[in-house]
Amino acid sequence: MAAGISRNLVKEVVNRRLKSGARVGLRQLSIDGGGGPAIPQSSKKGRLLTGATIGLIIAGGSYVSTVDEATFCGWLFSATKLVNPLFALLDAEVAHRLAISAAARGWVPREKRPDPSILGLEVWGRKFSNPLGLAAGFDKNAEAVEGLLGLGFGFVEVGSVTPVPQEGNAKPRIFRLRQEGAIINRCGFNSEGILAVARRLGVQHGKRKLDETSSSSSTSNDEVKHGGKAGPGILGVNIGKNKTSEDASADYVQGVHTLSQYADYLVINISSPNTPGLRKLQGRKQLKDLVKKVQAARDEMQWAEEGPPPLLVKIAPDLSKQDLEDIAAVSLTLRLDGLIISNTTISRPDPVNENPLAKEAGGLSGKPLFDLSTNVLKEMYILTRGKIPLIGCGGISSGEDAYKKIRAGATLVQLYTAFAYGGPALIPQIKAELAECLIRDGFRSVYDAVGADCR
Numbered sequence: 001m002a003a004g005i006s007r008n009l010v011k012e013v014v015n016r017r018l019k020s021g022a023r024v025g026l027r028q029l030s031i032d033g034g035g036g037p038a039i040p041q042s043s044k045k046g047r048l049l050t051g052a053t054i055g056l057i058i059a060g061g062s063y064v065s066t067v068d069e070a071t072f073c074g075w076l077f078s079a080t081k082l083v084n085p086l087f088a089l090l091d092a093e094v095a096h097r098l099a100i101s102a103a104a105r106g107w108v109p110r111e112k113r114p115d116p117s118i119l120g121l122e123v124w125g126r127k128f129s130n131p132l133g134l135a136a137g138f139d140k141n142a143e144a145v146e147g148l149l150g151l152g153f154g155f156v157e158v159g160s161v162t163p164v165p166q167e168g169n170a171k172p173r174i175f176r177l178r179q180e181g182a183i184i185n186r187c188g189f190n191s192e193g194i195l196a197v198a199r200r201l202g203v204q205h206g207k208r209k210l211d212e213t214s215s216s217s218s219t220s221n222d223e224v225k226h227g228g229k230a231g232p233g234i235l236g237v238n239i240g241k242n243k244t245s246e247d248a249s250a251d252y253v254q255g256v257h258t259l260s261q262y263a264d265y266l267v268i269n270i271s272s273p274n275t276p277g278l279r280k281l282q283g284r285k286q287l288k289d290l291v292k293k294v295q296a297a298r299d300e301m302q303w304a305e306e307g308p309p310p311l312l313v314k315i316a317p318d319l320s321k322q323d324l325e326d327i328a329a330v331s332l333t334l335r336l337d338g339l340i341i342s343n344t345t346i347s348r349p350d351p352v353n354e355n356p357l358a359k360e361a362g363g364l365s366g367k368p369l370f371d372l373s374t375n376v377l378k379e380m381y382i383l384t385r386g387k388i389p390l391i392g393c394g395g396i397s398s399g400e401d402a403y404k405k406i407r408a409g410a411t412l413v414q415l416y417t418a419f420a421y422g423g424p425a426l427i428p429q430i431k432a433e434l435a436e437c438l439i440r441d442g443f444r445s446v447y448d449a450v451g452a453d454c455r
């Protein structure tokens with residue numbers, strides 16, 4: 001819609017300039033031909049400039065009016081690159097707030113071009129138009145789901161949401177390591193809480209269902225639509241726990257009770273390094289108890305025919321071999337629907353430790369996390385024998401990176417940091433590159449490439 005509006009706006013401006021330009025031209029002609037006083041040299045230059053500008057606008061305008069929607073959409077996405085340097089001047093959290101506000105208001109481009117069909121896939125009975133998702137932490141309070149889905153992500157994960165609203169850690173708590181393509185954050189689950197998020201998702205859910213009904217009546221059944229564009233989009237809800245809560249499982253159960261009706265999939269986040277004790281929940285016994293309780297809470301709710309949303313666990317990249325074996329065993333025994341690998345790392349891999357900001361406490365994300373998280377992903381794919389869908393996350397900034405995650409065992413992929421730096425233009429770029437990688441290596445679908453490096 002934004003593209004359509006902008007296109008009309010350009011046409012409108014051109015038309016107005018044409019009309020006023022024509023008036024100016026007539027007036028000037030009458031002056032020239034009227035035998036009046038000699039026109040100073042500077043005015044001649046001015047007229048020449050005005051004429052040239054009008055000419056350019058006419059040429060540009062007529063070109064725009066002949067350009068198809070897809071090309072115009074491409075322009076809009078590319079144009080967002082111009083804004084990136086301005087965002088870079090702002091404090092990281094202020095820039096993030098602005099980005100969320102813009103997306104919430106629909107002041108972002110809307111993807112109109114269909115995804116390459118090779119990227120379409122079905123996971124947990126849900127159709128994804130492409131496997132690239134936005135990771136948790138960007139839209140913590142579900143303020144901008146529609147705008148973000150409309151950018152062309154295959155899915156968007158909101159949260160982490162805590163049961164009770166909490167402020168999180170003191171600011172500053174997000175640090176950019178621009179040179180390294182990385183971020184260190186110690187947000188500590190700043191969240192408006194499950195009730196505020198449920199209220200927001202409730203409003204959007206009604207609208208999304210309505211879109212779903214109207215779009216399904218006008219499209220064929222096997223056509224996969226872009227999230228948020230003409231279809232409902234895939235929405236993940238990531239649940240966290242309050243800092244002061246003594247009973248972690250009660251927090252997750254509360255989150256599930258309140259939010260699962262709005263989610264296409266649910267995530268228990270037990271891997272943030274910024275909530276003391278949270279990562280201990282990844283231990284074999286603790287994880288088993290927690291997953292059982294959350295699964296029971298979800299299953300005792302009333303569900304329509306399609307059943308409850310799948311339940312995933314998000315894990316850290318800083319786990320021992322034994323930890324990974326335990327998590328794999330629990331996941332297989334309890335038939336967990338998926339794992340997200342991974343959250344941020346508390347380690348400081350090269351070349352980050354040379355940056356003075358490396359000593360800031362918190363989790364590191366972005367490029368330096370890529371190898372570590374991809375190795376854990378590969379290990380987990382082997383341990384779970386490819387039986388559980390894995391979401392690969394950590395350091396993706398190109399289509400080639402996304403492809404490597406898929407080859408390492410990911411069925412879906414997510415990113416955060418590269419999007420924070422690269423903005424909307426990065427999304428179509430990654431999708432196009434990923435499609436190229438698959439075709440180049442002779443794969444006919446994303447599924448065919450999943451785990452290719454582990455065989």
Ligand SMILES: Cc1cc2nc3c(=O)[nH]c(=O)nc-3n(C[C@H](O)[C@H](O)[C@H](O)COP(=O)(O)O)c2cc1C
Nearest residue numbers: 135136137159160185343365366394395415416417
């Ligand atoms: C500022 C910031 C806040 C984050 N908040 C959350 C969060 O609330 N919950 C969560 O599961 N992950 C959170 N993450 C982690 C990301 O979802 C992702 O797992 C991690 O950044 C690795 O991906 P990336 O290298 O593409 O950024 C956050 C990351 C950043 C940079």
